[in-house]
Amino acid sequence: MTEFTNGYKELDHCRVCKNTDLTTYLDLGNMPLVNSYVTADDDEKPCDRYPLAINYCPECSMSQLSIVVDPSIMFKNYFYRSSISQTFVNHCAEYAENSARRFSFRESDLVVDIASNDGACLREFKKQGVKVLGVDPAENLAKIAIESGVPTVAKFWNADTAKQLLADHGKAKMITAMNVFAHVDDLDSFLTGVNTLLDDDGVFAIECPYMFNFMTNTEFDTTYHEHLSYFLLKPIKHLVERHGFEVFDVMTMNIHGGSIRVYVKKKTSKAWDICYQNIDKLLLMEEETGFHKLNTYMHFSEAVKNIKEDMVNLIRSLKAEGKKIAAYGASAKGNILSNYCGLGKSDIDYIIDDTPEKQGYLAPGHHIPIVAFEQLKKDPPDFLILLAWNFSHELMNKTSAYQGEGGKYIIPIPQVKIVPE
Numbered sequence: 001m002t003e004f005t006n007g008y009k010e011l012d013h014c015r016v017c018k019n020t021d022l023t024t025y026l027d028l029g030n031m032p033l034v035n036s037y038v039t040a041d042d043d044e045k046p047c048d049r050y051p052l053a054i055n056y057c058p059e060c061s062m063s064q065l066s067i068v069v070d071p072s073i074m075f076k077n078y079f080y081r082s083s084i085s086q087t088f089v090n091h092c093a094e095y096a097e098n099s100a101r102r103f104s105f106r107e108s109d110l111v112v113d114i115a116s117n118d119g120a121c122l123r124e125f126k127k128q129g130v131k132v133l134g135v136d137p138a139e140n141l142a143k144i145a146i147e148s149g150v151p152t153v154a155k156f157w158n159a160d161t162a163k164q165l166l167a168d169h170g171k172a173k174m175i176t177a178m179n180v181f182a183h184v185d186d187l188d189s190f191l192t193g194v195n196t197l198l199d200d201d202g203v204f205a206i207e208c209p210y211m212f213n214f215m216t217n218t219e220f221d222t223t224y225h226e227h228l229s230y231f232l233l234k235p236i237k238h239l240v241e242r243h244g245f246e247v248f249d250v251m252t253m254n255i256h257g258g259s260i261r262v263y264v265k266k267k268t269s270k271a272w273d274i275c276y277q278n279i280d281k282l283l284l285m286e287e288e289t290g291f292h293k294l295n296t297y298m299h300f301s302e303a304v305k306n307i308k309e310d311m312v313n314l315i316r317s318l319k320a321e322g323k324k325i326a327a328y329g330a331s332a333k334g335n336i337l338s339n340y341c342g343l344g345k346s347d348i349d350y351i352i353d354d355t356p357e358k359q360g361y362l363a364p365g366h367h368i369p370i371v372a373f374e375q376l377k378k379d380p381p382d383f384l385i386l387l388a389w390n391f392s393h394e395l396m397n398k399t400s401a402y403q404g405e406g407g408k409y410i411i412p413i414p415q416v417k418i419v420p421e
């Protein structure tokens with residue numbers, strides 16, 4: 001039984017290879033939980049904060065948080081909805097079409113999505129004519145998914161859940177894990193569950209943010225307590241092979257700041273050719289760019305401090321000139337960036353977010369109010385910080401009228417810049 005004291009536990013070993021000789025290379029201090037939005041009634045109440053630091057494992061090149069926050073605090077009632085971003089929905093549609101073609105889906109096939117959120121991805125797989133089943137612990141999101149025609153089980157994924165689903169639904173042809181593999185502490189139970197539910201010739205696909213982009217683009221604001229692990233291909237390969245699986249293909253993608261998708265099959269299956277070229281090329285790139293050496297990581301903090309300095313200096317100078325500043329995208333990453341930079345209500349008047357469930361709430365930590373899109377017209381700022389910089393094109397398309405009237409954007413990552421200059 002996992003013991004969480006004050007809502008979290010220290011992690012003194014690598015979750016992939018169990019090595020205990022870990023080195024901290026990024027420490028953002030005590031930060032709020034990124035989806036802990038509060039109502040105005042709690043504006044005066046200080047929010048819970050937890051240590052936020054990343055450790056490197058020299059054995060398997062894994063990066064992971066130094067603590068694990070109790071998942072039931074973070075995921076049982078979840079504000080984030082995948083389907084708000086059309087860019088992400090389009091990404092899912094392409095994924096579903098490509099999967100149906102590549103893996104020759106039949107109507108009787110079952111596709112299971114672990115951490116299925118509001119059903120955004122499975123709605124696209126359903127259009128391919130397969131049976132779908134979502135698994136997500138957030139009861140609020142499971143309800144939305146079910147109402148949209150995506151059968152969903154409101155549970156955490158683990159070995160026990162998999163056994164139950166096998167009894168109720170039979171084996172799955174494909175199991176997808178989008179933006180969840182990095183959120184899970186007990187990856188051994190997670191993978192045991194995949195082994196249980198996956199058909200002998202089934203496909204398991206892991207999609208998660210990629211350490212190469214995280215480091216190269218200084219995407220430090222995607223460090224939050226939900227993201228326990230920061231993956232390269234090397235530790236993922238090590239982990240799945242320990243569970244009787246084999247990586248048979250890998251691709252990198254420009255979604256969520258840069259992600260990796262790893263295709264995995266059971267070692268015993270001969271159904272899928274192994275794309276050695278793609279796998280070996282990425283492993284070699286990781287090694288040649290120094291990601292298997294601690295030294296590479298030790299400069300990251302400096303780059304992070306530079307972004308903080310640039311951001312604070314820019315905001316402070318614009319405020320000194322009497323400029324009005326707002327933001328777009330009450331995102332998890334935006335909550336880390338603004339809190340880490342010490343920006344608050346005196347710097348940012350409001351944050352626009354199209355997620356109905358976030359509107360009317362206050363963002364974690366600094367409690368900046370989250371408002372609907374209409375506020376931009378009612379109370380236009382001089383500068384709009386794109387806190388969901390990973391969707392800058394979509395946000396700028398949506399606010400073209402604002403830009404047409406002379407409005408400007410501040411994009412904080414990979415470096416702080418004003419657009420148009």
Ligand code: DWN
Pocket residue numbers: 080084085086087179226227256328329330331332333334352353354355358388390391394395398
């Ligand atoms: O792993 C995770 C990623 C996938 O999503 C989760 N743990 C948490 C979450 O992180 P995030 O909140 O930083 O993700 P996004 O998708 O970058 O957040 C975008 C935010 O911006 C959402 O609150 C929705 C909002 N948004 C909007 O209001 N209008 C986004 C778009 C594109 C829009 O048009």
Ligand code: ZN
Pocket residue numbers: 014015016017018019057058059060061062
């Ligand atoms: Zn390790």
